[in-house]
Amino acid sequence: MTILIVDDDKNFIETLEDGLKLKNVDAKVSVAKSAREALDALAEEVPSVIILDIQLPDMHGVEFLRVIRESARLKKVPVIFISAKYTEPADRSEAMLAGAGAFFSKPIDIDDLWREMSYLLGRRDEHSS
Numbered sequence: 001m002t003i004l005i006v007d008d009d010k011n012f013i014e015t016l017e018d019g020l021k022l023k024n025v026d027a028k029v030s031v032a033k034s035a036r037e038a039l040d041a042l043a044e045e046v047p048s049v050i051i052l053d054i055q056l057p058d059m060h061g062v063e064f065l066r067v068i069r070e071s072a073r074l075k076k077v078p079v080i081f082i083s084a085k086y087t088e089p090a091d092r093s094e095a096m097l098a099g100a101g102a103f104f105s106k107p108i109d110i111d112d113l114w115r116e117m118s119y120l121l122g123r124r125d126e127h128s129s
Contacts, residue, residue: 001027001121002045006038006064007053007082012106016051019110035059039067046073049117052100054083054091062091065098075099078120080113082106 003020005013013031020027030047032038035056050068054061061081068074081095084106092103101120104113 001025001049002047003027003029003049003051003117004032004038004041004047005029005051006032006035006056006061007051008033008057009053009084012082012084016108016110016113020114023110023114025114033057035064035067038064042068042071042074047077048121050077050079051113052079052081054081054095062094062098065095065100069099078117080104080116080120082108 005016007013017029020029027048030041030045032041035058038050038052052061052065056064061083065079065081068077068079078101079099081092081100081103082105083091083103095103102116104116
């Protein structure tokens with residue numbers, strides 16, 4: 001399994017990576033700190049799942065999701081949104097309508113995140129057969 005984390009918060013990334021290690025998640029984790037870095041990474045490799053911050057420094061996360069959903073290579077990759085500022089229900093609705101599989105507010109519970117990732121990866125496998 002490969003996980004692409006797209007977030008510019010270094011502390012959050014470290015905490016998430018540590019949490020995944022504690023859960024014994026056997027995954028290659030890549031990190032992008034902006035939409036541009038993420039697009040570069042996605043040109044090289046298609047991850048199993050993307051964990052995406054809604055507020056990136058160079059593009060809104062929902063707009064980024066719309067961009068990758070237009071790609072035949074990437075449109076079925078599960079995307080989980082993470083937001084530090086979940087104050088607008090419209091952000092959550094917009095993210096889900098754009099094709100997000102889930103939406104979590106920071107701080108996140110690693111067990112809940114892992115359950116959701118496992119569920120989304122299982123659904124993706126069901127639909128690809």
